[in-house]
Amino acid sequence: MKTVAVTRVGNLRAEDADERGLIGLADFPAQPLGPEDVRIRVAYAGICGSDPHVAEGYFGTEVPIGLGHEISGVVEALGERAHRTGLGVGDRVAGNFLRFCGTCLPCRDGRQQFCEFIQEYNRPGMAETVTWHESQVYRLPDDVSLRQGALLEPVSVAVRIADKTRLRVGDRVVVCGGGPIGQLALQVLKLHGATSLTMIEPIAERREMALRGGADHVIDPLAEDQGARAEEITGGRGFDVVIDASGSTRAVPGLLDLAAHGATVIYGAMYPADYELPLNLSSFLYLKELTLTGVFVSPYAFPRAVQLLPHLRLDDFTRAVYDLDDAVAAFAEHLSGRHPKVLIRCNDIPDGS
Numbered sequence: 038m039k040t041v042a043v044t045r046v047g048n049l050r051a052e053d054a055d056e057r058g059l060i061g062l063a064d065f066p067a068q069p070l071g072p073e074d075v076r077i078r079v080a081y082a083g084i085c086g087s088d089p090h091v092a093e094g095y096f097g098t099e100v101p102i103g104l105g106h107e108i109s110g111v112v113e114a115l116g117e118r119a120h121r122t123g124l125g126v127g128d129r130v131a132g133n134f135l136r137f138c139g140t141c142l143p144c145r146d147g148r149q150q151f152c153e154f155i156q157e158y159n160r161p162g163m164a165e166t167v168t169w170h171e172s173q174v175y176r177l178p179d180d181v182s183l184r185q186g187a188l189l190e191p192v193s194v195a196v197r198i199a200d201k202t203r204l205r206v207g208d209r210v211v212v213c214g215g216g217p218i219g220q221l222a223l224q225v226l227k228l229h230g231a232t233s234l235t236m237i238e239p240i241a242e243r244r245e246m247a248l249r250g251g252a253d254h255v256i257d258p259l260a261e262d263q264g265a266r267a268e269e270i271t272g273g274r275g276f277d278v279v280i281d282a283s284g285s286t287r288a289v290p291g292l293l294d295l296a297a298h299g300a301t302v303i304y305g306a307m308y309p310a311d312y313e314l315p316l317n318l319s320s321f322l323y324l325k326e327l328t329l330t331g332v333f334v335s336p337y338a339f340p341r342a343v344q345l346l347p348h349l350r351l352d353d354f355t356r357a358v359y360d361l362d363d364a365v366a367a368f369a370e371h372l373s374g375r376h377p378k379v380l381i382r383c384n385d386i387p388d389g390s
């Protein structure tokens with residue numbers, strides 16, 4: 038089955054063509070349809086900011102490495118016992134690329150993100166079809182298109198970030214990094230009652246997008262004094278919630294200075310495996326009592342992400358679309374940063390939008 042994959046491990050941006058990571062189409066074996074499984078004919082699969090990390094061998098180096106964990110599509114077949122979610126053939130769906138088994142100790146302890154069998158059903162969705170366990174699959178609301186539906190997984194990450202903020206209505210919030218997760222987190226926190234909502238982002242188009250998405254303020258960290266702007270916006274008290282969605286090791290050290298006393302700071306991106314953040318324990322944990330946390334995956338967030346989809350502004354995320362055979366061009370477009378999201382059309386399925 039035709040699947041977009043990393044065919045050579047390496048940095049996709051490497052100058053030297055011999056060292057550069059490569060994306061291509063590979064032929065993967067068809068996935069078995071187990072009794073509780075759902076086979077989805079994939080409509081759209083989004084390219085994720087983590088895909089270049091996968092290409093660098095972050096999760097393994099044996100090629101080909103199949104890609105695609107942000108998908109929408111139509112149910113093509115159901116296993117004989119796949120009836121607990123009420124899905125039927127032809128339903129428009131999206132889902133969680135991870136299956137939480139429900140049986141291991143972390144799953145039974147309310148911590149699905151640490152499921153010991155989390156990779157068992159992690160199958161690449163940038164393909165003609167993908168087969169997942171029924172517990173991974175969600176029916177899309179009627180007023181959400183298949184293109185928009187492909188955003189369900191990143192929206193679930195934004196919901197998880199919101200959960201971890203423990204935001205109180207009216208809290209002051211700053212988001213660093215206007216990529217897809219930063220923009221979606223900003224929109225979700227706006228709905229959640231965030232105030233003085235600020236986006237820190239060096240690219241002008243992304244700052245404009247944040248303003249369309251509900252930001253009250255934007256800061257260009259390259260042209261402005263970020264600390265002075267934050268003081269002005271918060272009356273010198275700092276932000277109650279600070280979110281990093283940039284993953285940038287240049288951006289993260291300065292974020293602690295923006296946090297108010299008692300604030301929660303969320304490192305909501307992927308970081309280089311060898312990066313260590315300098316942290317003054319006296320200033321930030323003793324005197325300021327900050328809570329520092331991160332987000333690995335998004336357990337318990339999908340049902341609410343489905344509810345939120347029709348209420349989010351997703352136009353900016355659904356404009357760049359490439360066919361499966363043009364996956365190489367799609368990744369080049371992703372790396373250019375011109376679009377917050379690049380979608381791959383895996384099958385031509387009529388869509389509402």
Ligand SMILES: [Zn+2]
Nearest residue numbers: 085086087106
């Ligand atoms: Zn992703």
Ligand SMILES: [Zn+2]
Nearest residue numbers: 138141144152
């Ligand atoms: Zn489990």
